[in-house]
Amino acid sequence: MTISPLTLPDAEHAEEWVRTRAEEGIAAARALIDGLREDPPTEAMAALLVWDEAALQLGNVAAMGSLYGNVHPDEAVRTSAEKAEQDVMRLMTELSLDRGLYEVFAGLDASGLDEQASRLMAKVLADFTRAGVDQDDETRARITAINERLTEIDQEFGKVIRDDVRTIRVAPERLAGLPQDFLDAHEAADDGLVTVTTDYPDAVPTRMFAHDQDVRRDMTVAFLERGWPATDPLLREMFDLRHEIANLVGYADWAAYDADVKMIKEGPAIPAFIDKIADAAAEPMERDLAILLERYRADFPDAERVPNYDAPYYEELVRKEQYDVDSQRVRTYFAFDKVRQGLLDVTGRLFGLRYERIADATVWDADVAVYDVHDAAAGDDTAPLGRIYLDLHPRDGKYKHAAQFTLTDGVAGRQLPEGVLVCNFSRGLMEHDHVVTLFHEFGHLVHHVLGGQVPWARFAGVATEWDFVEAPSQMLEEWAWDPDILSSFATNAAGEPIPTDLVESMRRSDDFGKGYTARVQMFYAAMSYYFHVERPADLTARMIELQERYSAWPYLDGTHMFASFGHLGGYSSGYYTYMWSLVIAKDLFSAFDPADLFDEAGTGVAGRYRDCVLAPGGTKDAADLVADFLGRPYTFDAYAAWLAE
Template sequence: MTVENPAPLSLPARDADAAAWETWVRDRAAGGLARAQELVDGLRTAPPSATLDVLRQWDRASLELGNVAALGSLLGNVHPDEGVRTTAEQAEQDVSRVVTALGLDRGLFELFDGLDDGTDGGADGGADGGLDAQAARLLAKVRRDFARSGVDRDDTTRERISAINERMTEIDQEFGKVIRDDVRTVRVTPERLAGLPADWLEAHPADDDGLVTVTTDYPDAVPTRMFCHDAGVRADMLDAFLNRGWPATEPLLRELFDLRHELAGLVGFADWAAYDAEVKMIGEGPAIPAFIDRIAELAEEPMRRDLAVVLERYRQDHPGAEQVPATDAAYYEELVRKEQLQVDSQRVRTYFAFPKVREGLLAVTGRLFGLRYEEVPDAPVWHDDVTVHDVTDAETGAALGRIYLDLHPREGKYKHAAQFTLTDGVAGQQLPEGVLVCNFSRGLMEHDHVVTLFHEFGHLVHHVLGGHVDWARFAGVATEWDFVEAPSQMLEEWAWDADILRSFATDEASESIPAELVAAMRRSDDFGKGYLARVQMFYASMSYWFHVERPEDLTARMVELQGRFSPWPYRDGTHMFASFGHLGGYSSAYYTYMWSLVIAKDLFSAFDADDLFAPEVARRYRDRVLAPGGTKDAADLVADFLGRPYTFDAYAEWLAR
């Protein structure tokens, strides 16, 4: 069933209490699951005669399940009430069980396996008697899904697969919950916080005991490690930050790695990384460490060059030092930037007041992508911090979707930065609605956080613009998972352009950020990119080898990989992996971030650096990369935009300069 103008999802009223939210979550989940079940039962008992109609019915069932999973994932991470979060998590578990059962249903497998795809002249949708390209693509992917699910295994094996999938969902949720809830603190006297920005100090008064509480949430942890003159405080903060989740998450992770490995073996793969890579651009598990090594080699010389500069500065205060400790890395990087590169981050912060940044982001992306954002002040939300905007096409006025911005930290909320789906958009069925979940200061922001905001908004724009295709399977960011970061990484470039920043980055006197300061910031950002790439390869290698090797001692293996790839030495007594949330959702594929960055640099090469709003290239990018969603392979989307296959060239040139 299609409608001309789908309406946004109706959430509980703004004044709804926790009980009303729990009821809403249960009702929407139950309704979605029931509708999906009815559609699937219809396929089992009275499937349509036409292949296209079978696919439509299956895709509609998938959309219903996706709606329930999305609300479960979102509200399980953002709702302020623990009871609502738990109810939402249960909904997500219910979907996981249903999806697993469907994937192991031999009757459904035989139905799809026997469908006429039109290659023998059947009349199922295309003008030539076959399926059109999108329907054929969907059928191929559904068949692949069944093959990967283990539907062809014996009853005992399928029962085990079902149990594994259910337990993996539970572990992943528990892992995320522990990280989300484990906010640690450092309590110190005010004088020990000398060096931190004045506005930060003002927002952190001493308590009745004469102590200031500093948390491991980003708005506290990042400036403390960058600016605090007291090395002991910096060390305490790093220890607290790196030990979040420890020791509770290690047994969860070890069980998760074992279950993933077992599942991969049951469906015919050597290990989880091989299973996971089959449906990504990279294609094969062993290609992951090869890619990691390639990036590490490209980054070796730039890393050594910039590390030498940081070490030289460190030796001014610590003569004879052989390396810079991890506890001092951010602080001395900041000193190099301030003293040698003429960039004082505390001065930079004065130009980035959060409200101005948010409005600037909307103005920039609206102009770039031809969008209009209209705030909906009375829209229902789960917390008063959340703002809501309807998104329309600036030229036609057509409704494109709705976005929610939940951008400040609070207790019980997801601790990192991510775009969550509320609804996937399907033409004529429902509008795309997405949620930006971040943890930024309400006052002045570090420019790195401005860049992060642009990055995450790139996912949101992709979700909205890609939410008008004909199939739920291909909606929004439904490309291969190692491509989804590329559009968001490319949008970061707009947070570095001097003219663009001057349009919203102003200080208290309303003076725009000087162009020469932005140029210095860019030089400063380029400093250290080699060793930052190596840090990313440390994370990527941990993500891969933890799944392939499943080491008995995760800390020991982490220390080995850190020694091989990271520029910073291991900090004794810390367990960074315990709060490495990407081990959940990204599993063995953290390499994705760097893989996508290689593509992002190539995508950006098509834009005119002197006019980042040039309409022809911006429109071509919107239409050929973002709007198609997952209707084509990512490599084809990129080639359609660039006019050629993507290469390493732009990334390698950027890294070397």
């Protein structure tokens, strides 16, 4: 049976489509659940099939709500999508606290189930317990109210960040140093001033290249002030409510509750891991900071530290002067259209995939490109493995960072996986850092599609422990650094490929600063952990303390970076995830031959990686997936060696 991808609505019918899809999905799930209650199956497998189908229906609504709420150009559609997400979250909370449903599953004999069904049964029962199903009526009612409010807060937090685009206005001559294509795209208004926004295509090059220190500082302040003061009370309420719900179900704090279903397992292991990374990064950080400060003192002799508003600019000077890497020259090799096609060519060749552009697909914005993903080894007439949407440029009302959003989870024989890459890149030339980000985020998309061929919705796609999900994407970044791979698509206006010696210099220069970059990441991780565990009344004061303890950069007076730190919503107390995943990613990459990263037709190391790590989705624990691929448990060794280089 051929399964077709979704047909999305045009602009005129989008709001109606969102409402209808939500109503029908929730109604279908309710009908399935009512059947479980009223006529419980006597066989465990039958009950699991009904439950998983209901979960799939609700997942479809939640995914649509999250995606359209973050990307649709029409505010009315975004509002309807947010309501749909609220409705499905409300129902999911209701079901998770339904003692009658729990008793249906707890009373079933699971002894005859196969390995995956047994795993699912264990997860279902654990979900009920974590939700608080065994609590008294009053406690369950309070948990319900908290969950509803947390959904509202998370949506409002994201909305504030999404909509709060700040600007600086400067005379054209004060933008000296910026690339010519940037200057051409930023004409002066009638009053003679140029408007520069805090969206990434403006903010990043302004901080990197503007010669005027005041411009760099003004942009940094504007960027760090997004969300302030509106999100401060939202965050404090969020932390308090998360702590309360953790206490209600028997955990010391939210971090302990959240860690219980992750690889790290225990809340106190999070600060221990943060300090382990911070200690390992201390010597590399001091070494590179000394180099950066020496260069900075050439212009500011009395400086004791490099301020964060000057760091990107002076990093570029060090890379240019000491590593012979001029980022403005580098970006001439990375025209957006070539990079996008190169990404598809590289990942297709690596994983044995073929991408077919669907030019007539209906999308929510004209910028969105749509591709069906096929198994390259299969015939041209075979059904696709899934569908992907690339929404890669900024616009008003759109999510401001880079992420993969689910549209539908893939379940074998039931539903195709469809995923959306949401980024904010330049339409013209790209910084190489953004090329790396594009490869990273596309790694999530490949994981979503390849892992979307499993038989259970619960295990579909990127359904592993949350502190593992970044590892496959971080590993794919390596392919954005290989000279041979880059030369296949990175060409300048004359069609000349990026020189190998330039890529090698770029890689050496990228290693500069990795110690203090790791420390900054640990500052963010510590903030996400301690904000949840301590719930400080003054978030700014605690942020400053943690910045001084972990970060390489001094606090910039009057700024409130945490106010737009969107990961406090989704990752909550677990921002350590990025570094935890990087440790595993470095170990995964150690299995590849760095001299030959391509693996024709996906039959060798890359094929084994695809089949052992990506394709299983969440059907196994992440540690087991990694061990299946490496032939051993993962270790800290590869990361430590890389950091010490």
